[in-house]
Amino acid sequence: MRQALARWLRAGSFARHVGVLTSGTVFAQGLAVLALPLLTRLYSPEDFSLLAVYVAIIGIMTVVSCLRYNIAIPLPEDDADGLALLTIALIAALVVSALLALPTLLVPSLTAALLGHPMLAPYLWMVPVGVLLASTYNALQYWSSRKKRFGLITRTRIARAVGGVGTQVAIGAAAASPFGLVFGHMLYGGLGVVGLLRDLLRQDRQVLHELTAARIVEQSRTYRRFPIWSVPEALFNTAGVQLPVILIAALAAGPEAGFLMLAMRVMGLPMGLIGSSVAQVFIAEAPAKHRDGKLSIFTRQMMWALFRAGAPPLVLVGLVSPFLFPIVFGAEWARAGWLVAWMTPWFVLQFVASPVSSALHVTGHVAVAMVLQAFGLFVRVGPVIIAACTASDVVSETYAVTGALFYALYLAIILVLIK
Template sequence: MDELFRRGFVRSVGILTGGTAIGQAITVLMLPIITRFYSPEDFSLLAVYMALVAVFSVVGCLRYNIAIPLPENDCQGINVLALSLLASTVISLILAIPMLLMASGFAALLGQPGLETLLWMVPVGVWASSMYTGLQYWASRKKRFGLITKTLITRSLGGVSAQLGLGYFGSGAFGLLLGQTLNNSLGVFGLARSTLREDRAAIRQVSLKEMARNLKKFRRYPIYSVPEALCNTAGLQVPILIIASLAVGPEAGFVLLSMRVLGLPIRLIGGSVGQVYLSEAGEKLRQGDLPSFTRRTMATLAKVGIVPILLAGLISPFVFGPVFGDEWARAGVIVAWMTPWFFLQFVVSPVSMVLNVVNRQELAFLLQVVGLLLRVIAVLGAARFAPSMQAEVFAVTSAGFYCLYAFVVLSVSRTVTV
């Protein structure tokens, strides 16, 4: 196509996309079976669990993980990784205390009493997810995209197998949540084993002194990027928690299934492009090519994503019932409303880290605060005045937010100087 897809970039994206494709194919192909083993109410509990894990996982590494690919030498990089892993362990242990001791209160607050006996999985999922993220960024720094691909397949295969097996025996929501917890956990050991085997020289350079130095050097990430990412994740997950708590019936389960299906292109291509984009962004910034690199990436993503996402939005209202079961027809309607949102997210999310790369964390934070307030206020308003339209309002306001995000990213790209 153009220079974006020359040299190593296209190869790296291709490796990650191939692994993601296999992993997502496993998940999507099994969804019509899984939706017959589990009810929409079970999926509502899964939606709440995944929302909690997603929100707390953002804090897990204190966002030092996104700084791992940026240092010029591995001594700094491995010490930033050590900071990430230490933070994820400490924060997960702290989170376990209220989740275990006040489970009934949390479940009642969320409007999901059936979650009380399952909340112990939340700190486990947060620890596994944040540990995987830190190790994955290190593997990206070392250009081990093939290894990342293997872990993506392992995660999907293990998680889906557990959900199918437990669902067959009538486990209820427990099987869904345990399978998701395994999905979060399985890749950690493969990445850790590779790091211990391949990077012994770098690991020997880990020290408290170096960790403290990098703690200070990259302090803008926990100060600005943690609140920014927390608002970003909360803007997506808090409305789901509100819908689960206030909507009539298993609406959150329908929203979750809709997002899983329509989010396939983002997970398949967008996530891989974003991983490789960040691994290249530091060098592109030093070369003075970051603005055009960002614009070319967005343009190519728009060309790739428009057809499959639009097609999914058009046919979903007609096929969800026959494919997933008649009780899931409502999810197909929600997919149609979500189509503009997911197309814009597909184009913008992979390059959103440009704001961190150019040290505009405060702008990224402000943008995510706007997104959080916009969506939460809109969904709360819908819960009050149009209860049956909460999912639709969530979709429309999310599309508006990503329009704003695209404008900001392009504006910042035009003004970057080296």
């Protein structure tokens, strides 16, 4: 794959970087796709429902655990300043994880009951561990993106997929229980940390010598707008996606959250294959484009390329899923296939908007991004609560429609503000 990329794509180009990340991600996501039909036969929809709650909690906490200093790592011109931001992010992740350990370890039954899912209590100890592992990997990945070590990131993504999926399959085959799903996901979040950290210590020793307490304090102040504005923004954004899943698991009858999770995982594959790679390279390239006055053109080009790459396969998946899901995943998963059809507009718009959403941070519109995500939380959670109380049989469909409405608005605002 490297030889093919070297032959066809110019070294150092945006397309080359995306290609390097995507090549490994294709393997990782392909492994996840191949494992899904096996996992749905090893584990029940109820097991996936419990996993959905765990993933929702991890998703909400991980995105804010670094106080968003992680996304600022590529922004400074000086590498020593970027490393100071990485240090701040890792310290914040450690503190947040320690705080999470208090309720999950001391009163797990009460915590699980408050979440509306008492069966989660034996697995809550994995929440602080999972948040720490995933947050550390995320912060180190931004440093590697800054240094344009996309081949290294690709290798760690492959390791994560093999380790996480392999653990879920192995435990499920030995003794199927929710533990296998949750434990495998926890490992997935942290696998790759050692490789990224070892590379930093080996290649960036000179920069490490320039790291001082004074520089760390200085950078925490310089980029204080990120914890002030971007933490609420990220919390609103992730809660808008994950909080409805927790509510559906608690309020809807049966394994509805499990069906919803499988549908979201299938529809999220193009985002995992291409969108995440584009986002990783975009945040590394965008600051320089902004300084050169070319960010608007660059962002619009990325949006159009994402639409052409993502819309056709997503629409196709939405059309065939109601008929293929019972065959591929088993008859009991037919409901998930219909949910995929409902989610198609949402994921097409998200596929275009999410990878370039960091343009709002690069241009200094952090407060606008926060207000937008707060509005999105209200738009997405409110209708789900109403549907759960009045028409629980369409609560997931309601969630899908609100997702499409929110990302349509998000896309429009990005286009306006980057002019």
